[in-house]
Structure formats: C-alpha cells, structure tokens
Amino acid sequence: MAHLLADEFFLLAHHDVTGRPRLHPRAVGLGLASAVVGELVTTGAVTVSSGHMWVVDPGAPGDPLGRSVLGLLLDEPAHTAVRTWLAVLSERAHRHVARRLVAAGVLRAEQSRRLMRTRTVYVPVDMNTAAWPWARLSMRLRRLEPLDEADLFLAGLATQTGLDTYLLDGADPEVGQHLAVLLHQMRPTFRDLLVHTGAAVGNAVLSGRA
Secondary structure (H helix, E strand, O other), X not given: OOOOHHHHHHHHOEOOOOOOEOOOHHHHHHHHHXXXXXXXXXXXXXXXXXXXXXXXXXXXXXXXXXXXXXXXXXXXXXXXXXXXXXXXXXXXXXXXXXXXXXXXXXXXXEEEEEOOEEEEEEEEOOHHHHHHHHHHHHHHHXXXXXXXXXXXXXXHHHHHHOOHHHHOOOOOHHHHHHHHHHHHOOOHHHXXXXXXXXXXXXXXXXXXXX
C-alpha cells in the first residue's frame, strides 16, 4: 500500500508496535512538516530555492492536508522563509498526518493516561505495514541500489532528523557513502529543503535541551 511522504516519515519516526516516537518530539514535528512540503514539491504546487519557498501552481492536485497547507502559503505570500514555515507547520503536522493515517486504516488512536494527563497515542494496526518504509529503505540502501525520488527524499529526511542511525544500524560504511552520493544527485529543490530541515531540527533540539 503506497502512502504519501509524510505518512511514510511518520511510520519511520515511530515504533512499529507501540507507536512511540523514535526521535525528540520537535524533530518529529519538523520532519513531518518538511515531508508535507515535500509532497507539495512533488505535485509541482511549491518550489524551494535558497532557503525560500513559494507557490508556483495553486491548482496542483493534492489531498485535503496538502490543500490546507497550500491555502496557508497563499494567504501569507510575504512570508517565504523555509525555516519559518517548517516551524509553523510543525506545530500541527503530527496531529494532521496521524489522522490521515487513521483514516487510511494504518493507525488507531488510543488514549493514554499518565500523571493526571490524558494523551493520544497512535498505534499501528499492522506491524508489517508500519515497518515497511524502514524495511524497504534499509534493504535498498544496504544493497547499494538506486532510489526513486520519494525514497531518496525519505532517506535524506532520515539523515537530517537523526533517524539514519536507526535506518543504517549495523550497515557497512559503504552504505552511508552510497546514500551521500545519491543525495548529492537529487533535485536542488529537495536538497535545499533537506538542508534547512536539518538546520531547524538541530536548533530546535538544542534549544529544547537548554
């Protein structure tokens, strides 16, 4: 079953049985925000260059989440900084992408009560489905295979958010070198998005520890 970029990053960033995040929450949110922007780049609705992003085709096809984000961008044409939009979108990306996966039957929402607070945990319905993005990427990278644009973006997003240690755990050094070569060859708009995502994640996690 094919999923959108943010859906697959969500599955990569959470445990395939418990649904618990593998990363700092800010890193998860920024990664999901970047993946949602990546979906808009893929459809041709948005482009990214030199740390800025703007709408190039308001009528490009998209799902309800993508169209809502596109609406936000169109409402604020003066604001184009990638880092600004990643910060804005990260505040609600987790909730919206999780709901999309619930609607698709991939996750189910469970209430967890701890220290007098109730929170929602999104648990995979099927472990194999949840683990597939990791298994697919890990297998192709370890075999030194080429990646299509979507998988290459996901692998790049893993490196920028800290998921690469999980994705490449135990792999030979040549696997990391192979990925670096592939990332260097990807479309400039995606490279630019990934670079600014990594910078945003680094700053957010450091400020969270301060």
